[in-house]
Amino acid sequence: MDAIGRKRWAIAEGYIPSESAFSDRALVSHETACILNAGDNDAQVRITIFFANREPVGPYRVRVQARRTLHLRFNDLDDPQPIPRDADYASVFESDVPIIVQHTRLDSRRAEIALLSTMAYAEA
C-alpha cells in the first residue's frame, strides 16, 4: 500500500486521571495515542511531552513496525520518566515515515466509563 499520513502530529489535550472505578487494564482510566503505520518501512517515532509549568520531557522513542498499528498508552511511558497523573500535558509526535495519529481517553473516574477521541493535528 502507498504510504499514507504525515510525519509530525500534535495533541494539545492530555490528562490521565489517577482515579478509576475499575482495576482491569481495559477499563482503568487511560489516554492512548493510536498510531498507524500503513507503509512498508518501520517508523521511528520520537514523542515530546509538554507541561503547564516546566520544560518538556523527551524524546520518548517508539517503533511502529511496517503495516502495523500501535495503540500506545501514555500511562505506560516511563523512559525518560513517567507522565504524572492528574496533570495537564500535551504531546508532539515526529516520525521518519508517514503515520497517522489519533487520540483517545477512556475515563473511569466514576462507575461508568466516558470516552473522547479526535484525530490529532497533522503537519508536513
Place this chain on the structure above:
Amino acid sequence: MDAIGRKRWAIAEGYIPSESAFSDRALVSHETACILNAGDNDAQVRITIFFANREPVGPYRVRVQARRTLHLRFNDLDDPQPIPRDADYASVFESDVPIIVQHTRLDSRRAEIALLSTMAYAEA
C-alpha cells in the same frame, strides 16, 4: 451536487469490546465507519484492516451507492474474515470516487453507554 470528499481515508483507532450491557442491536458495543457518497457515481470502497502483531487483512469490499450514506459496522465485516473483539486494529479506506469517512464507537461495556467520534484522516 458536486462531488465532495477524498479518496483515501485512515482511522488509527479501532477496538470492538466483546462485552455489552445490552442485547438489542442499537446498543450493543460497536464501531462504525460512517461513509457519505454525495456524488452521482457509486463508490467502490476497499478497506484494509491493520493489527498490532500480524499482517493486514483485506481488502474488504463495500459499495456505497451514489447520493447515499452507509454506516458500516466493523462488527459486521466477515469477508475475508471477521474482526476480532477486544483487540487493537486500524483501518484504511480507498475509494474510486470522493467520499467522506467518520469514525464512531458506541461502548456499552458498562450499564450506560459511552460515545466517541472523529472525522477520519483524509488524503488525496
Place this chain on the structure above:
Amino acid sequence: MDAIGRKRWAIAEGYIPSESAFSDRALVSHETACILNAGDNDAQVRITIFFANREPVGPYRVRVQARRTLHLRFNDLDDPQPIPRDADYASVFESDVPIIVQHTRLDSRRAEIALLSTMAYAEA
C-alpha cells in the same frame, strides 16, 4: 474580523435516537450542527440530508447572521420534511460565505448522557 472558515462542509455520521431518559429540552437526545459565522456578512446555508436507502432531501435553508453562532438541532428541521428518528443519515452544508461547522450528539437513551463531537469535513 477577517472571515474564517470554508464554504462546503460534510458530516457523515447522523442518528437521532427516538428514546430519551429525560424530557427537558437540554437533555433530550439530539444532534446539533454548530455553525459559526465570524464574518461581517450574513450566511445563507443550504443543507442536504442523505439517507441509506432513498434519495437525498433538501435543501433545508438556514441563515446565520454576521458575527453570530447558530447551534442548529437536526431534530428541529422540518422544511421540506422532518428527519426520521432511529435512522442513519448524513449531511452536507453549502454556504455563500465562509463558516465553520462542528457536529455534536447528546445521547440520553440511558439514564446518563453520552456525548460525541467532531469538527466536520471542510472543502473549498
Place this chain on the structure above:
Amino acid sequence: MDAIGRKRWAIAEGYIPSESAFSDRALVSHETACILNAGDNDAQVRITIFFANREPVGPYRVRVQARRTLHLRFNDLDDPQPIPRDADYASVFESDVPIIVQHTRLDSRRAEIALLSTMAYAEA
C-alpha cells in the same frame, strides 16, 4: 523544536452547563481550550467569543509561554466578562505564533461524566 501549528483557530461548539453532580474542580461541568505552544517564543493569544443573539465579546487575552501547554477553562474567563452558563457560544483564537488548539467538554449534569473532544478548525 521547529514551530508546529497555525495562527487562527475556531471552535463552533460552546456550552457550559450550569449544573454539576460534583463540586470538586476536576469534575465540575466545564469546557476547555487546550492550547499547545511547542515553539521557542511565547504566544500572545486573543480570543473572541460569539453568541446566538448578540455581538461578540473580546478579545480575551492569554499568554502561552514557549514550550508550554495551557488548558484554559472557558469557565474561568472573566475579562472583559464571564461566559454565561447554559447558553450557546463559539470561539475564535488568534495567535502571533503557531499554536495548536483542541476543544474538550466534561459534562457532569448527571451523576456520571460525559466527555467530548475535537481538534479545532485551523487556518493560516
